[in-house]
Structure formats: structure tokens, C-alpha cells
Amino acid sequence: MLKVKNLEKIFYRGTPNENIAINKIDLTVNEGDFITIVGSNGAGKSTLLNSIAGVFPVENGTIILDNEDITKKSEYKCAQEIGRVFQNPLAGTSPEMTIEENLSLAISKSNNLSLKWGLSKHKREIMRKHLEKIDLGLEKRLTTKVKLLSGGQRQALTLLMATVANPRLLLLDEHTAALDPATAIKIKNLTAELVNENNITTLMITHNMEDAIKMGNRLIMMDDGQIIYDIKAEEKEELTIEKLLKMFEIKHGGKFNNDRMLLSV
Amino acid sequence: MNLSFAITSLEQGLAFGIMALGVFISFRILDFADLTVDGSLPLGAAVSARLLTMGMNPFLSLGAAIIAGGFAGAITGFLNTKLKIAPLLSGILTMTSLYSINLRVMGRPNIPLIGKDTIFSFIRDLGVPYPWNNLLLLIVIIVAVKLVLDAFLNTQIGFALRATGDNPQMIRSMGISTNSMKMLGLIISNALVALSGALVGQYQGFADVNMGVGTIVAGLASVIIGEVVIGERSIMIATMGVIIGSILYRFSISIALNLGLAASDLKLLTAILVIIFLSTPRIKKALR
Numbered sequence: 241m242l243k244v245k246n247l248e249k250i251f252y253r254g255t256p257n258e259n260i261a262i263n264k265i266d267l268t269v270n271e272g273d274f275i276t277i278v279g280s281n282g283a284g285k286s287t288l289l290n291s292i293a294g295v296f297p298v299e300n301g302t303i304i305l306d307n308e309d310i311t312k313k314s315e316y317k318c319a320q321e322i323g324r325v326f327q328n329p330l331a332g333t334s335p336e337m338t339i340e341e342n343l344s345l346a347i348s349k350s351n352n353l354s355l356k357w358g359l360s361k362h363k364r365e366i367m368r369k370h371l372e373k374i375d376l377g378l379e380k381r382l383t384t385k386v387k388l389l390s391g392g393q394r395q396a397l398t399l400l401m402a403t404v405a406n407p408r409l410l411l412l413d414e415h416t417a418a419l420d421p422a423t424a425i426k427i428k429n430l431t432a433e434l435v436n437e438n439n440i441t442t443l444m445i446t447h448n449m450e451d452a453i454k455m456g457n458r459l460i461m462m463d464d465g466q467i468i469y470d471i472k473a474e475e476k477e478e479l480t481i482e483k484l485l486k487m488f489e490i491k492h493g494g495k496f497n498n499d500r501m502l503l504s505v
Numbered sequence: 506m507n508l509s510f511a512i513t514s515l516e517q518g519l520a521f522g523i524m525a526l527g528v529f530i531s532f533r534i535l536d537f538a539d540l541t542v543d544g545s546l547p548l549g550a551a552v553s554a555r556l557l558t559m560g561m562n563p564f565l566s567l568g569a570a571i572i573a574g575g576f577a578g579a580i581t582g583f584l585n586t587k588l589k590i591a592p593l594l595s596g597i598l599t600m601t602s603l604y605s606i607n608l609r610v611m612g613r614p615n616i617p618l619i620g621k622d623t624i625f626s627f628i629r630d631l632g633v634p635y636p637w638n639n640l641l642l643l644i645v646i647i648v649a650v651k652l653v654l655d656a657f658l659n660t661q662i663g664f665a666l667r668a669t670g671d672n673p674q675m676i677r678s679m680g681i682s683t684n685s686m687k688m689l690g691l692i693i694s695n696a697l698v699a700l701s702g703a704l705v706g707q708y709q710g711f712a713d714v715n716m717g718v719g720t721i722v723a724g725l726a727s728v729i730i731g732e733v734v735i736g737e738r739s740i741m742i743a744t745m746g747v748i749i750g751s752i753l754y755r756f757s758i759s760i761a762l763n764l765g766l767a768a769s770d771l772k773l774l775t776a777i778l779v780i781i782f783l784s785t786p787r788i789k790k791a792l793r
Contacts, residue, residue: 314682315677316681317680319678319679319680324678326674331674331675332675332678333675334667334672335671335672337664337668337671341664341667344661345664345668345681348661349679353661353665354660354662355662356661357660358659358661358663359659401679402678
């Protein structure tokens with residue numbers, strides 16, 4: 241469903257700071273795949289997700305989503321089909337607006353915006369149902385401004401907003417990294433729940449090796465702008481952190497250097 | 506301060522209140538410091554006054570002013586979203602161009618409207634007694650504008666507009682173009698400012714090419730006074746606050762003038778007032 245072909249992204253091209261962030265990547269993602277992405281600092285994980293999401297133009301290659309070439313589509317147009325959650329829990333919601341107003345934008349996402357009322361009885365019912373699922377009591381606080389919520393609550397809301405319109409693709413960029421451990425676990429469980437329930441094709445960057453192995457059906461390891469391992473199904477089931485690190489060292493010819501990742505091992 | 510003085514302040518507060526609502530949209534909702542308003546206020550007055558001298562219906566001339574103001578906002582939006590010129594500079598460029606355009610529209614620096622049909626002469630001729638004639642008309646207009654604006658800001662597009670100023674990344678993630686939203690917000694904002702200019706022109710009986718100087722600061726003062734006095738819990742309360750803020754602002758100016766302040770010092774006073782209000786949160790924090 242997602243086909244990335246010969247993708248190349250170079251920052252500061254033609255300057256002494258030139259940096260090949262993505263070096264000719266090919267990747268085919270199948271319908272319903274839940275892929276975790278790991279890699280050392282500067283491996284190009286975020287750049288890959290940002291390229292797919294249309295945040296910046298790429299130097300070379302094509303990105304095809306459900307037979308549609310989205311390589312040159314702008315960020316907001318891509319977002320009509322792609323849900324995203326960022327590391328910063330403040331990035332995905334509008335703080336001065338209420339929970340119901342934020343959710344309303346997410347629910348309207350699949351339709352074109354119009355001069356219809358942003359809120360309605362029917363819409364509120366849908367919202368309550370969704371909010372009950374994430375089990376944070378937010379369904380009773382529809383008119384609370386989002387800025388009054390905790391980081392974890394805001395990230396849960398963002399995750400709900402990213403999935404409620406049933407996107408073709410969900411991109412998660414270390415979306416639990418800025419949360420405290422207990423909240424992070426909650427958000428991870430919620431992620432698995434929402435993704436499975438709606439069978440959303442997902443790419444998730446994580447710095448947590450254990451999560452990378454436990455979650456999803458496929459694991460990709462990136463290094464120096466390339467995909468060095470693509471581990472699927474049964475092979476992934478048998479993976480351990482030690483094995484993964486060893487595999488990395490063989491290909492990379494050196495120790496793994498992601499401080500946060502090693503700390504979380 | 507006698508009664509007629511109070512009524513004048515109230516009327517001015519209402520007429521300029523629509524401008525303050527426009528500034529509220531750009532400054533608070535879009536988070537876009539838009540200086541176009543210094544040009545679009547006299548633009549509204551100029552278009553309306555010129556059309557009045559040509560014998561147009563005064564109410565229709567308000568509509569023409571709204572459209573002209575919308576165009577001015579669209580130019581600033583184009584400069585910012587398409588040509589990527591910084592918000593402040595985009596507004597200044599449009600404002601500066603509008604000075605020439607306003608002179609072209611009027612054909613001279615000042616158009617007196619004494620003896621011409623205006624919306625205020627219309628209501629007086631209906632036999633509504635002073636002081637209710639002007640007041641009633643202005644209240645009806647501003648309440649209508651406020652209600653339409655409140656309703657709009659609670660539609661799907663209105664939500665998107667509000668979120669654009671609050672968190673542009675979020676609005677892009679929702680598949681909405683922040684550029685379109687900025688454009689829309691600037692058009693609405695400057696359309697309102699031009700409407701206000703047309704009303705002020707008809708109210709004071711002339712349009713003048715220099716009448717826009719300091720509009721943005723007066724608008725900001727109204728918005729901020731409204732936030733301090735009324736608050737901003739919801740959109741309906743916030744827009745109410747802006748109107749009350751505008752009225753209080755005009756009252757404080759009348760009082761200052763009554764106390765013997767020279768009219769030429771008013772702009773300085775307003776600027777200082779805005780500085781004090783804008784810096785209060787920081788000063789409070791520092792003192793804690």
C-alpha cells in the first residue's frame with residue numbers, strides 16, 4: 241500500500257554541511273503492517289517519516305500511497321490521508337480550544353471543511369464514545385481547554401485525533417519519549433489498541449528496543465540513511481535486544497550510538 | 506464630563522469597536538500582528554465617502570467598503586503566504602500602498618460629507634430622537650456583526666481558523682492549509698476594519714487620508730482592555746470584551762481630553778497604555 245522507491249534526501253546540498261539524511265531507500269509497506277523503526281542518532285528515521293508526510297521536498301525517488309504518487313504533495317494535503325503523532329505532546333492539539341473543539345477538527349478531517357456548526361449533539365456522542373475508550377475520564381470534560389490537560393492526556397488525545405478519521409497510514413515519531421514511564425506505557429497500550437481495532441497501517445519510530453521488538457509485526461533498523469535490516473513476522477518473534485545489538489554491530493562495524501536507546505535497554 | 510460627551514464616547518466606542526473586532530481576529534485568533542489596518546480603516550472611509558458623493562445608497566456604500574477592506578487583507582495575505590514576506594512587513598507594505606490608493610479613491614486628501622445622505626441622516630429622518638438615533642443604529646450594526654462573527658467562529662471553518670493561530674502544526678496535521686486560513690482571517694479582519702472606517706467616516710462627517718494613523722494601537726488597546734475587564738473564557742465572551750474594551754478606551758480618551766490633555770498627546774498616551782497592559786503579566790511575574 242505504501243511504496244517508497246529510491247528515496248533520497250540531502251540537507252544543505254552543495255554546502256560544506258551537506259548531509260545525506262536518506263540514502264536511496266526502498267521500502268514496501270503492506271496493508272495492515274505495523275512497523276517499528278529503530279536506529280542510532282542521525283540514522284534518518286525522522287527524515288524518512290517527514291519525507292513520507294510531505295514536510296519537505298525530496299531530492300530523488302517516489303513515494304506511492306495506495307497507487308497515488310504523493311512525492312510532491314504538500315504536508316497538509318498528505319495529512320488528509322496520513323495521521324501523525326509527534327514526540328512533543330503539545331504539538332498535536334490546540335491548547336486554547338476545548339477538547340470537543342479539537343476532536344471536532346479531527347472528525348471533520350475526512351470531509352471538506354464547511355460552514356456547518358463545528359459541534360453537534362451527534363458529534364458529541366461520537367466523541368464521548370471514542371473518549372471512553374481511552375479511559376482517562378476525558379468524556380466528562382468535553383468543554384475543558386486542552387491547555388489544562390497533562391502531557392500524557394494531551395498525547396492520548398492527539399493519538400485519538402490522528403486515528404479517529406481512519407487514516408490510510410499512521411506515522412508515530414517517538415510519541416512516548418517525552419512522557420513519564422507509567423504514562424508512556426498507557427499510551428503504548430492505547431496505540432496498540434487503536435491500531436489493531438482499526439487495522440491502521442503504521443510506522444513507529446522508537447528508541448525503546450523492547451517496544452520495537454514487542455510491538456508490531458515488522459522491525460526496520462536504519463543506519464546512516466539506509467535500511468540495514470528489515471525483520472518480519474516469525475523472525476521478529478525470536479528477536480532479543482542482545483541479538484538486535486549484535487546484528488547492528490556486524491553491519492555498522494562499531495557500537496550502537498543512541499544514548500537514550502542504550503539507557504532504555 | 507457631561508451627558509453629550511458620554512454619548513459621543515459611547516458612539517465612537519461602538520463605531521471603532523468593529524475595527525477592534527477585526528484586530529481581535531488578526532492579533533488574537535490568527536496571532537498575526539497585522540498593520541494593514543492603519544490603511545484599511547481610511548480605505549473603508551474613502552470608498553464609502555467617494556460613493557456617497559456619487560449618490561450611492563449609504564448602506565450599500567458600507568458593503569463596498571467591506572469588499573475593499575477584504576481585498577486589502579487579501580493583499581497582505583498574499584505577501585505573507587505566497588511571497589513569504591514576514592507578517593509585520595507584509596502589513597506595513599500594504600498599509601503604505603494604501604495611502605496612495607486612498608488618495609486615488611478620494612481624488613483629494615479629504616471628503617466632507619456635510620449635507621450628504623448618510624446612514625445617520627437616514628435614521629434621523631425616520632424621526633428617531635437624539636440621542637437614540639446614532640446609538641441605536643450603531644448598536645444594531647455592532648451586535649449583528651458580533652453575532653455573525655461568533656457564529657462563524659463556531660463553524661468547522663471557524664474552528665480551523667482559531668486552531669491556525671494557536672497551533673499551526675496541528676492544523677496541518679489535520680489536513681488543512683494554514684495559508685488558506687491565514688488568508689481567510691486577514692480578509693475578514695480587514696473587511697471589518699474597513700466597515701468600521703466607513704461608519705466612522707459617515708459618523709464624523711468626513712473621510713480623511715490621515716484618519717488611520719494609530720488604528721492598530723487603538724485596536725490593540727481595546728482588545729487588551731476587554732481581556733482584562735471581561736475575560737476570554739469563550740469566543741462569545743471574548744468578542745463582547747473587545748466591544749466593551751473599545752467603549753472603555755474611547756471613554757478614557759474623552760476623560761483625558763477633559764482633564765486638559767492636548768489632543769496631540771493622545772497617540773503617546775495610547776501607546777503607553779498598551780505598553781503597560783502588554784507588559785503587566787511579565788512585571789507581575791518578575792515581582793513574584
